[in-house]
Amino acid sequence: MVEPCENQGTPDSSTPELNPLGSYQWKGRNRSVWNKFQDWRTSFIQHNSSTKKQLRLFKKSKSSGESKTGSFARYLGSVSLPQKRRRKDVTEPDKVIEETPVISSLSPTPEVPVWDVSNFSLVDGRLVRTKGEEQDAFHTRSRAGSCVSSTEAVLGDRAETDPNADGNADFESKNQFNNVKGLILKRKKKQNKKKTSSSPLSPDERSFHGSHESLGFVEILDLNNEKDVTIRALHSSIFGEQFCFEVITSKCSRCFGCSSILERDRWIENLRRFVQPDKDNFEREESSLSLWIHEAKGLPNSGPGSRASYFCEVHLDGSLYGRTSSKTPESGAAFWGESFNLKDLPSFLGHVTLHLLREGKEATGVGTVTLALEGMREGGERWVPLGGEVTLRLRGRYRKLCVLPLVQYKEFAEYLTWKYLKLSRAMEPILSAREKEELGRSLIYVLQSTGQAKEFLVDLGTAEITRYDFQDSLIFRENTIVTKAIEEYMKMVGQTYLQETLGPFVTRIYDSTDSHEVDPQRCSLEELNENKEHLWQSCEEVVQRILDSQRSFPPELLVVFSMWQEKVASWNRPELGSQMVSACLFLRLLCPAILSPGLFHLSPEHPKPLAARALTLVAKVLQNLANFTRFGEKEDYMLFMNGFLEQYWDGMSLFLQTVTDLDSEVAPAGYEGSIDLAYELATLHFLLCGIFKGVHQQTKDQMEPLATILKALAEGLPVPECITQDQR
Numbered sequence: 001m002v003e004p005c006e007n008q009g010t011p012d013s014s015t016p017e018l019n020p021l022g023s024y025q026w027k028g029r030n031r032s033v034w035n036k037f038q039d040w041r042t043s044f045i046q047h048n049s050s051t052k053k054q055l056r057l058f059k060k061s062k063s064s065g066e067s068k069t070g071s072f073a074r075y076l077g078s079v080s081l082p083q084k085r086r087r088k089d090v091t092e093p094d095k096v097i098e099e100t101p102v103i104s105s106l107s108p109t110p111e112v113p114v115w116d117v118s119n120f121s122l123v124d125g126r127l128v129r130t131k132g133e134e135q136d137a138f139h140t141r142s143r144a145g146s147c148v149s150s151t152e153a154v155l156g157d158r159a160e161t162d163p164n165a166d167g168n169a170d171f172e173s174k175n176q177f178n179n180v181k182g183l184i185l186k187r188k189k190k191q192n193k194k195k196t197s198s199s200p201l202s203p204d205e206r207s208f209h210g211s212h213e214s215l216g217f218v219e220i221l222d223l224n225n226e227k228d229v230t231i232r233a234l235h236s237s238i239f240g241e242q243f244c245f246e247v248i249t250s251k252c253s254r255c256f257g258c259s260s261i262l263e264r265d266r267w268i269e270n271l272r273r274f275v276q277p278d279k280d281n282f283e284r285e286e287s288s289l290s291l292w293i294h295e296a297k298g299l300p301n302s303g304p305g306s307r308a309s310y311f312c313e314v315h316l317d318g319s320l321y322g323r324t325s326s327k328t329p330e331s332g333a334a335f336w337g338e339s340f341n342l343k344d345l346p347s348f349l350g351h352v353t354l355h356l357l358r359e360g361k362e363a364t365g366v367g368t369v370t371l372a373l374e375g376m377r378e379g380g381e382r383w384v385p386l387g388g389e390v391t392l393r394l395r396g397r398y399r400k401l402c403v404l405p406l407v408q409y410k411e412f413a414e415y416l417t418w419k420y421l422k423l424s425r426a427m428e429p430i431l432s433a434r435e436k437e438e439l440g441r442s443l444i445y446v447l448q449s450t451g452q453a454k455e456f457l458v459d460l461g462t463a464e465i466t467r468y469d470f471q472d473s474l475i476f477r478e479n480t481i482v483t484k485a486i487e488e489y490m491k492m493v494g495q496t497y498l499q500e501t502l503g504p505f506v507t508r509i510y511d512s513t514d515s516h517e518v519d520p521q522r523c524s525l526e527e528l529n530e531n532k533e534h535l536w537q538s539c540e541e542v543v544q545r546i547l548d549s550q551r552s553f554p555p556e557l558l559v560v561f562s563m564w565q566e567k568v569a570s571w572n573r574p575e576l577g578s579q580m581v582s583a584c585l586f587l588r589l590l591c592p593a594i595l596s597p598g599l600f601h602l603s604p605e606h607p608k609p610l611a612a613r614a615l616t617l618v619a620k621v622l623q624n625l626a627n628f629t630r631f632g633e634k635e636d637y638m639l640f641m642n643g644f645l646e647q648y649w650d651g652m653s654l655f656l657q658t659v660t661d662l663d664s665e666v667a668p669a670g671y672e673g674s675i676d677l678a679y680e681l682a683t684l685h686f687l688l689c690g691i692f693k694g695v696h697q698q699t700k701d702q703m704e705p706l707a708t709i710l711k712a713l714a715e716g717l718p719v720p721e722c723i724t725q726d727q728r
Helices: 033-046 151-161 169-175 182-191 203-207 212-219 261-275 406-418 420-430 433-450 453-467 481-493 495-511 525-547 555-570 575-595 609-627 633-658 677-692 697-702 706-715
Strands: 096-099 111-116 120-123 126-129 138-142 220-222 230-234 244-248 253-257 284-297 310-316 319-323 334-345 351-358 364-372 381-387 390-403
Touching: 120 261, 230 261, 230 334, 244 261, 261 495, 284 310, 284 351, 284 381, 310 334, 319 334, 351 381, 351 390, 364 390, 390 677, 406 420, 406 433, 406 677, 406 706, 420 433, 420 453, 420 481, 420 697, 433 453, 433 481, 433 677, 453 481, 453 555, 453 575, 481 495, 481 555, 481 575, 495 525, 495 575, 495 609, 525 609, 525 633, 555 575, 575 609, 575 633, 609 633, 677 706, 697 706
Parallel strands: 111 253
Antiparallel strands: 096 364, 111 138, 120 126, 126 220, 230 244, 244 253, 284 334, 284 390, 310 319, 310 351, 351 364, 364 381, 381 390
């Protein structure tokens, strides 16, 4: 697969002088991060940084001395001296605005080309198709249009029928007014004078089914001289497929499909780096919304045998950002359990509106509620009224972060890099489960960027063993900072592995109508034998896929697991290595991915009851197999699977040995995702500031200079140069 990265071509006489930071590397781990920052700063000041890097779609070869996990230098290449900080404080009271159920009219769902990003390269700021035939470079998808009558739909109809509108009006009305950035473009139109198009799109170009000349126009997307470019991920419900992103310029909008979330994030980051190569040099504001739509109750009774289905739309300030799948209610309740993680939101957004609609030839509105985003900063789960007896259960958190220039986080990054053990030990007994999850996630992303993620997991993993005094059954069973960090790390580096290993199996179960129910109290005796056969076959499929997955196994996990094995072997407890890997890999990754495919990007929606029960039973068998444990009297209906467990014990034992052996053949390529280090440091700073508000002063004093660093960053003051590796 061809991927975006920096140009590594052979230099010639016409090539500009390279940025010295491109080849600058930090030598040895005994040097403090502060000294590394100073070496970088000196090099950068002395260099004429007027040259803009070119991003191309070729793999970057790493020198033997470069850390595979990356280092600060990889993220500081575009950072200059810190700028003066501007503080922005925006507050708005919590609002729940109950609205009258809407009368809905389905807006147009235009056919839009989704371009296969693997066919494109980013060359000199232009997206150019570099391989594949023209007819294979894209596939058309119906873009989700809002089913709710809205201002956007009215404006879109006007633009489409107004003969005096400019040449791009028809294209934009169909693709912009109801998409994730339609509101922005409308506001820009209000502010700017109408300008004539130098090359208006013809009807063939708008439909993308015209001549080769029209395809030639969309084959190249020029980002040069564009001041206002929006590059953002799209929710899977927009096109009915995962891993898409959109590039919106002042002239057009283009949508691209990727093969994985890692590929999508890499492209988004590289495109943003081109549009704003010095973004780490300035203070910026980042807004995001994490929204879970769980279920609705009190739905209208449509009579016995009704097959009515319901879905929800998510609108931000009137623009459609996503919709749930359609669910048929039972006893007046419909369950979705779907998430919307919306990042890089415009800072001016004020409200999120949820519309509950009933499917039909024309979707009809059931109820609507509007929530103030500022009122969702604390997060939490709640029921909200939609009108009448209908209520919706949701959980949401809105976050608006002030991200400082990256260089201002140097002392904070030093502390996290060298004192993660001290921080973890101090935080463990005082944090809630949710706070441990957030801290573990943020820590692992920061340490992955600084090259310390593996050491962090090895140190905390071995500390976990001694914490329980070698009580094997408790290892990685509790929700601790290390277990949450390990979960996030495995999801981060193992996404491709999960897709290749479990993706086809999950898809088959979702599409299957076969029952796997083997509890006699839940199914008839006539169905029992056939259901047992279905469960046995599905377990064989998934176990065989895992045992055969060695070549796609993430090399980062192999390193961590092998280092755990070395530690316990030095304690004369080599059997602990397999138990640690089993508890980590199966309890925290593979079985949860089978139970909840949506959380691991294996499916865009929650499984239906038939599939959910099948996945639950398969995960139960797989976990017993990984634990080398038979079913007992508590689950006597599963006793027939003990023969299956015994059949695959030898294969599972060999697999656990393989993934702890550094000489094993695994995937050659490691983690190739993209991490915004400044954003992750800002997130961790925000989280720790909130935690420290409730921490006893004695604990703060024991963790110095962390408290001083957090306070200085919050107030925009300089931080003493005080953190070194020797202070761990």
